[in-house]
Amino acid sequence: RSLQLGSRCYPVHASLSYEAIKKQYRPEVPEYFNFARDVLDRWTGVEKEGKKSKNPALWWVDGAREEVRWSFEELGELSRKAANVLCDACSLQRGDRVILILPRIPEWWLVNVACMRTGTVLIPGTQQLTAKDILHRLQKSKAKCIITDDSVAPAVDSVGAECQSLKFKLLVSEGHREGWLNFKDLL
Numbered sequence: 001r002s003l004q005l006g007s008r009c010y011p012v013h014a015s016l017s018y019e020a021i022k023k024q025y026r027p028e029v030p031e032y033f034n035f036a037r038d039v040l041d042r043w044t045g046v047e048k049e050g051k052k053s054k055n056p057a058l059w060w061v062d063g064a065r066e067e068v069r070w071s072f073e074e075l076g077e078l079s080r081k082a083a084n085v086l087c088d089a090c091s092l093q094r095g096d097r098v099i100l101i102l103p104r105i106p107e108w109w110l111v112n113v114a115c116m117r118t119g120t121v122l123i124p125g126t127q128q129l130t131a132k133d134i135l136h137r138l139q140k141s142k143a144k145c146i147i148t149d150d151s152v153a154p155a156v157d158s159v160g161a162e163c164q165s166l167k168f169k170l171l172v173s174e175g176h177r178e179g180w181l182n183f184k185d186l187l
Contacts, residue, residue, distance in 0.1 A: 036079060036117040043072040060106050068106045075113065078187070082114035085186045090145050090168040094119030097143040101125040101134070101152050107172045107183065111147055120145075127152055135159035138166055145170065153177055 030038075046052045057072040070078065086092045098120050102108045115122040123141055125134070127149075134155055138146065142165040146156055149172050157179070160166055171180040 034116060034119075036076070036113050040072060040076050040079070040113065044076045047072055058106060058109055060109075062105075070106070075110075078110055079113035079117055081187050082110050082183075083117040085170070085183065086114055086118050086120060086145070089181060089186050090170070092118060092120050092145060092168075095121065096145070097121045097123055097141045099123045099125055099134075099137060099141065099143045099146040101127060101129060101146070101148040102172060103127060103149070105172070129155070131155040131158045135162060138163040144168060147172060147183060149173055150175065150177070153180065 040057065043052070043057070047054050054071050056069040057075040058068065058070040060068040086098065092098065098111070098115055100108065100111050100115075100122055101124075102111075112122060112124075123137065123143060125137060129137070129152070134146075134152075137143070138159070139162070143163075144165055145168040146166060147170040148156060153169070153171055156169060160169070160179075169180045170183045170186075171177050172183045174184070176182055
């Protein structure tokens with residue numbers, strides 16, 4: 001018998017302990033890895049080649065049973081557009097920090113993948129954060145961008161002047177707000 005760890009097989013002995021396995025295990029880690037490119041885009045290619053049936057990469061259902069289904073190809077395309085919003089409209093670069101405060105809506109996952117694509121650092125937050133909490137996170141992280149919705153935007157506006165690093169505010173909304181870029185319009 002053998003134990004497969006990564007691409008390596010190890011003989012299994014009755015006396016083989018976790019500690020022994022841990023000492024022997026050496027994962028193969030690529031020098032450069034980007035989840036969006038190396039996983040999402042790879043699955044897109046596999047589906048396009050017909051080697052795998054098309055299943056949703058994201059299947060979201062809200063309380064009113066409204067659904068969003070994105071294939072790997074659609075999620076890839078939308079995440080590239082969202083990455084362009086971050087890089088072009090917001091001038092963000094690899095290593096810049098982005099605070100994301102949204103409910104679990106499709107855009108939450110879209111921004112996650114877009115940050116992976118761009119190499120920007122995602123800092124997720126809950127909508128339960130107070131203005132004081134948001135101020136603390138903005139100041140400590142030196143985030144250049146915050147992405148949120150109509151319910152949190154007023155709290156951000158109340159502390160934004162105290163955050164010199166904050167350059168861009170993106171609103172995920174059908175509406176518009178003074179001083180904010182509309183994410184959906186830009187996408």
